Amino acid sequence: MDIAKDFFSYFTWGKQVLLADSTVWCVSAWNDNGLPNLVNKDTAEKVWRTDFFPGLGWMLTRNLWKELSPKFPKVYWDDWMRTKEVRNGRSCLRPEISRTSHNMKVAGKGSSGGLYKAFLSNIAVSSTAVDFTLLPYENMLKESYDEQLQQTLMDTMFSTTREWFNLAQKVGIMVDIRGGMQRTAYYGVVAVMYKNCRLFLVPTELDLNILETYHYDEKRDLQLRYLEFAKTYCNAKMYTGVCDPESPDMVAWFKKKRWLKRLQAYGKMMLSILTIICIFLM
Structure with a gap:
């Protein structure tokens, strides 16, 4: 996995939302639909809420790990995280432009069997470094975000x-x-x-x-x-x-x-x- 220059800045900012909003259970650096033609390169600072657990570089709280770890599966844990019973109505944050990329040379095809290689290999990390710590986080809290949506x-x-x-x-x-x-x-x-x-x-x-x-x-x-x-x-x-x-x-x-x-x-x-x-x- 490769990371963007503002990877840590993004997570430092996202931690504030994670701690302030109980409906957010993870902050992810990955956008599954992050192909160049599907993102707005002029809004590198844009962040979204998503119900679909993205993975590929993500942060959770200690308390959540205590909840998940006793039953955390050894394989296909990402799909397990997406089940209704485990997600329990909670959401993640994900960026407009990914802050991680799948290193095909190191990681290879993974469990996808190459099915998503056309996607994974073309989703690159953001080339624009954003100082997320200077941005407000309150607009990502559920009540404010949902009202905008x-x-x-x-x-x-x-x-x-x-x-x-x-x-x-x-x-x-x-x-x-x-x-x-x-x-x-x-x-x-x-x-x-x-x-x-x-x-x-x-x-x-x-x-x-x-x-x-x-x-x-x-x-x-x-x-x-x-x-x-x-x-x-x-x-x-x-x-x-x-x-x-x-x-x-x-x-x-x-x-x-x-x-x-x-x-x-x-x-x-x-x-x-x-x-x-x-x-x-x-």
Whole structure:
């Protein structure tokens, strides 16, 4: 892992939020959607709240470690952190531009099996050093942050997993959903730069007057898994029958191809249903 020049300044500043706001359980230096075309290079000081645990350079309190350490898993602990039971409604801070980068030469592919190499290898640390210690932190506290978010999003919206999947691919952001959450989401809202505009992807289920009523539906993990499966195997060059991974015909097709382990690797899936209206801000 490589770090930016203002890495420690960022965490010194973030510590204030971590200690002042019980709804924040970590400060992360990583933006999952931090590709150059998805961030605003002119706002290197910008920080966001996210419900999706980012990892890759993060800070937590001693008390939180006491809570997590007795049951902290040896592998896939990042996905464990993203589960509803462990997250317990808490959020993290993450920067507009990453303050860490994945050193592919040292760390290699990791557990992703190279799946996200196109993303990881192109997310670079910020080249602009910000003295975060000179910036106020109060605007990141939940009440203030949520009020700003509500004002920004009043005229926007989005809804099905299928539409999320299609839109995320079009915009070029990571499509995966864990614990019902998209990467970098806060109350289901994902914010990125797209064609030099700030783009907010907002779930239609979000009540902009009462943000706390929004909940992440973990069934979306299963719906997204089905969409990825369908994209790979249900097309003119592969399987042309009804795209149902549990149907005898499709299972027989996988057996004939000697790909049954591939089918089994997907695990449980669910036919997908998520609608997306978005807002562009200059």
